[in-house]
Amino acid sequence: MKFVFDLDGTICFQGKPLSEPVTDILDKLREDGHEVIFASARPIRDLLPVLPVHMHQAPMVGGNGGFVYKDGRHIASHRLEAAAADRIIHLIKQYEADYLVDSLWNYAYSGNSEHPIRKNLDPENRAKNVCIDDLEEIVKVVILNSLDQQRLMSELEKLPVKMYKHGSEEIIDISPEGVNKWSGLQLLGLQPGEYIAFGNDANDIPMFQQAARSICVGNHAELMEYASEHVESEESKIIQKLNEMIAEFRNEIKEGSLNRT
16 A cells, blocks of 8 residues: 655654654555655655655655655656746735745745744755845745735735635645645556655645545644544654554454455
8 A cells, every 4th residue: 555644743743853762663664565755845855854764765745745855866747837926926025924935946935034934845955045036936935924914915826726724724825726745646657545644734735535545643633624533743643643554454464364265
C-alpha cells in the first residue's frame, strides 16, 4: 500500500525534524513493502531538512502540489500565470503585506524574523532570499499579514488561483489554480483509491477525497468531513495507529497465504 503523509502538524511538530520514533515507524512501513510518500505545503527546499537523509529519495509533493520530486530530483513544478503573479505582487505592495514568495528554488521573504514560518524557512541555507521583483517565476505565495487582510482576500479571490486560510490564523496560502496535493500525487502516478492519506488541515482535502482511507490528525472541522478515520494530534497516538495498520496488513497477507494452501 502507498502511505501519503502531510508533515507539519501531522507527523512532525513545531517545525522540528521527524522524531526518532516517527522515523522508526515509517521505516517499519517501508520494510514491510509499503511506499511512503510526503505531501506538504513546504517547498522541497524546506521539506528535506525535516526528513532523515535516508528518506530524501522518497517521492514528495511540495508547495501544496507546486513541486513534485522523485528519486532525488524535481520532475515537475507549476508556476502562477504571469498576469496573476504580477497582480499578487501589486496587491502585496498596495496592502503593505508581509509575505513569503517561493520561486522554483529561491524565495522572497518580508516580515518578522521571529515568525514561525521564518524559523522554518531554508534552515540549511540551500537558497537565497531575493527581492520579490527579482523572482523570475512564482510557484507559491503566503501572505502573513497586511493592512486589511479581508479586503486583500477579496481581491485575491478574483484571480485564477487556489487559496487556503489556515485555521484561526490570518495566513493566506496561494497556489496556481488547479494545483493541489492530489494533482501532485497524480504526477507521481497515484490513482484514486490506491493510497492511505494522513493530514491535518484544509489543504489535505483534495488528497483525502481520492484516498482509500483518510486519517485526520487533530480536530480540523472542515477536514474531518472528508476523513474516514481520526486520531488525536499526539505523536504516540499516530504511532499507535500506524502500528495497528501494519498489523492489519500483515494479517491480510497471512490470511491470504493460508487461503492459498
